Amino acid sequence: GQSLEQPSEVTAVEGAIVQINCTYQTSGFYGLSWYQQHDGGAPTFLSYNALDGLEETGRFSSFLSRSDSYGYLLLQELQMKDSASYFCAVPYGQNFVFGPGTRLSVLP
């Protein structure tokens, strides 16, 4: 089966950098995705890492280490609008298994 672990909550101040970790246990591994969900909204895709290393997309970066079964989402120059829940997810066949989510609170 598949299982993912994330911290439940993270708090940071505006302008700071925050890292949200995700560890996974999977039978077969094809990559790690990240989704953002604002309160009352739908999850939206942020990034996907199929290979080890860092992928950068603007203020957001995502890192994967397959040997450590570990990845993280890095958010730089935090803005108030980044307050949301962040989910890591792994493909399972053509489905996805989602982590429990990390609630990020950005303080002024």
Place this chain on the structure above:
Amino acid sequence: DAEITQSPRHKITETGRQVTLACHQTWNHNNMFWYRQDLGHGLRLIHYSYGVQDTNKGEVSDGYSVSRSNTEDLPLTLESAASSQTSVYFCASSKGTGGETQYFGPGTRLLVL
């Protein structure tokens, strides 16, 4: 623009009633999914479909059914609603080549009294 929509956005029903939640996508995606989201449980897969006439059970399928008669729609039916099915329901779709992005609908908030 292509999109994925859900209706109704909010629904209140009574225990024992049958309820159907609609999901419609114009991405022409093969794969469609239904999730429920509850505090402390993240997103849990209810049912999924890889194409017309194909349906499969997910992690929490008991009490739910789906049918796929065309590419665009995957309605979710609660056969006899229970209070434990009070939740936020999300429909999603993806191309179907494996491991790629899922696109989520806006969600349906269901309250079973």
